[in-house]
Amino acid sequence: MKQEISALMDGELFEDEADSLFDEIRRGSGTHKDWDVYHLIGDVLRQPEHIHNDLSAKVRERMRDEPVVLAPRARATKQRARAFALSAAASLVAVGVVAWMSMQISPEAAPQLAMQQGALRPVSAQITSKANDYLMAHQEFSPSADMSGGASYIRTVSYSPEAK
Amino acid sequence: MRAGIAFVGLLLVVGNACAEGRQVSLDWLKTMAFAGHQTDYSGVFIYQYGGRVETSRIIHVVESDGEYEKLECLDGPKREIIRHNGHVWEFHNHKMVRASNQGRGKFPSLLPEQLSALGVSYQASQVGVERVAGYDAQVILFEPKDNLRYAHKLWAHNVSGLLLKASVLDDRKQPVEQYAFTQLQIGGGIDRSWIKSAPAMDAQGRVHDEKSSAAAGVSVNSGWVVDALPLGFRKTMEIQRPMRGRHAPVVQLVFSDGLSAISVFVEPDDGDEDDVNGLSSRGAMNLYHKLANGHLITVVGEVPARTVMQVADSLRYNGAQ
Numbered sequence: 220m221k222q223e224i225s226a227l228m229d230g231e232l233f234e235d236e237a238d239s240l241f242d243e244i245r246r247g248s249g250t251h252k253d254w255d256v257y258h259l260i261g262d263v264l265r266q267p268e269h270i271h272n273d274l275s276a277k278v279r280e281r282m283r284d285e286p287v288v289l290a291p292r293a294r295a296t297k298q299r300a301r302a303f304a305l306s307a308a309a310s311l312v313a314v315g316v317v318a319w320m321s322m323q324i325s326p327e328a329a330p331q332l333a334m335q336q337g338a339l340r341p342v343s344a345q346i347t348s349k350a351n352d353y354l355m356a357h358q359e360f361s362p363s364a365d366m367s368g369g370a371s372y373i374r375t376v377s378y379s380p381e382a383k
Numbered sequence: 384m385r386a387g388i389a390f391v392g393l394l395l396v397v398g399n400a401c402a403e404g405r406q407v408s409l410d411w412l413k414t415m416a417f418a419g420h421q422t423d424y425s426g427v428f429i430y431q432y433g434g435r436v437e438t439s440r441i442i443h444v445v446e447s448d449g450e451y452e453k454l455e456c457l458d459g460p461k462r463e464i465i466r467h468n469g470h471v472w473e474f475h476n477h478k479m480v481r482a483s484n485q486g487r488g489k490f491p492s493l494l495p496e497q498l499s500a501l502g503v504s505y506q507a508s509q510v511g512v513e514r515v516a517g518y519d520a521q522v523i524l525f526e527p528k529d530n531l532r533y534a535h536k537l538w539a540h541n542v543s544g545l546l547l548k549a550s551v552l553d554d555r556k557q558p559v560e561q562y563a564f565t566q567l568q569i570g571g572g573i574d575r576s577w578i579k580s581a582p583a584m585d586a587q588g589r590v591h592d593e594k595s596s597a598a599a600g601v602s603v604n605s606g607w608v609v610d611a612l613p614l615g616f617r618k619t620m621e622i623q624r625p626m627r628g629r630h631a632p633v634v635q636l637v638f639s640d641g642l643s644a645i646s647v648f649v650e651p652d653d654g655d656e657d658d659v660n661g662l663s664s665r666g667a668m669n670l671y672h673k674l675a676n677g678h679l680i681t682v683v684g685e686v687p688a689r690t691v692m693q694v695a696d697s698l699r700y701n702g703a704q
Contacts, residue, residue, distance in 0.1 A: 352629075366416060
């Protein structure tokens with residue numbers, strides 16, 4: 220198995236062999252580790268000053284830092300769309316990771332990945348007029364009230380569309 | 384004492400080799416805060432957020448007993464706010480009701496220590512002169528040093544220092560909200576006739592005063608702490624206060640980084656099913672509701688959604704201290 224991975228990395232496998240190996244990697248967690256280690260070895264041989272170790276853990280960490288999507292009473296259709304958007308974004312990230320791992324890492328890859336993650340934004344609804352009291356209570360202690368005076372209170376009385 | 388702190392702060396800032404531009408920007412900030420409180424003006428401004436535009440009129444005058452201010456929305460349903468120093472009334476259910484009475488000092492509440500704290504969180508720079516509402520304005524940009532707060536771009540009138548336009552930008556430099564005067568009169572004969580009818584003049588009489596929501600908060604040591612408070616934010620207030628529509632008093636903690644603030648509200652969960660968990664926003668304001676261990680936690684601030692969520696999720700009861 221290790222030899223196969225090594226051969227794949229050197230581009231010495233035929234397409235069908237490579238496919239079955241990819242299947243194998245997808246199934247087994249042990250081969251994942253081998254895959255990482257072999258790439259690490261490759262990286263060290265090629266650019267000893269620029270080593271990426273255990274990238275997947277870092278990606279997982281970044282994903283964990285992304286805010287969880289929690290929206291009050293979103294309609295079912297919205298939720299489906301959101302689930303799709305989320306899974307699409309997740310697979311984009313996954314594609315980004317695979318592309319990153321299989322091509323040798325170029326410095327441009329990092330910002331690209333970061334941008335794809337930036338596309339994952341928390342879904343949020345309009346603040347309801349019921350919550351205006353919190354905004355008012357907040358506004359009186361906010362530094363923005365010092366800068367723009369009463370104009371900053373516009374946030375607390377702004378017309379909410381749900382009041383229609 | 385305060386002057387002493389200011390002086391030491393000034394020395395520190397001057398001592399910093401590359402801080403000259405920053406100091407100029409901070410001076411502008413002080414000027415803006417001062418001008419906002421001490422100038423008579425009246426004008427029309429637009430408030431823009433999330434593809435919406437609203438037009439409002441504002442009148443601000445300084446009398447012998449302090450500031451009077453009237454804010455009136457010109458489109459949509461009637462909405463109006465009158466402020467006299469720290470007292471705020473709003474038009475609610477066809478009458479003016481007291482919305483807040485926290486007795487904020489006359490001015491300015493931008494303390495020197497808050498100004499020096501700004502440098503921790505923002506990179507300040509002057510980016511030129513632009514024209515707003517017919518006046519030349521100095522443009523000052525505060526760029527955040529992390530993605531837990533927004534960038535603030537401020538246009539200050541060259542002569543009076545009055546804030547003519549303000550724009551809040553996200554981490555992709557896209558405006559999340561903007562407010563700008565389209566017409567403005569500074570000084571001169573500003574209409575003061577409305578002051579006589581202002582509720583402040585006879586709060587006992589004509590104005591329906593909701594006592595429960597009008598009482599000021601009292602300072603407390605609530606025992607609630609935020610573990611993952613973003614760098615640069617400091618607690619500026621911790622009070623227990625009544626709030627309209629709430630049965631029990633609410634604990635409010637306020638944190639500020641000098642330009643933006645985060646309020647944390649903690650109250651017993653009254654089982655109101657309208658208090659749904661989740662995130663909502665209006666312009667730069669993000670609000671996050673969360674139910675935890677029988678408490679309703681609400682975090683509000685003119686900071687990104689991730690910041691209010693981080694604060695809400697790291698809130699912890701530390702017991703009486």
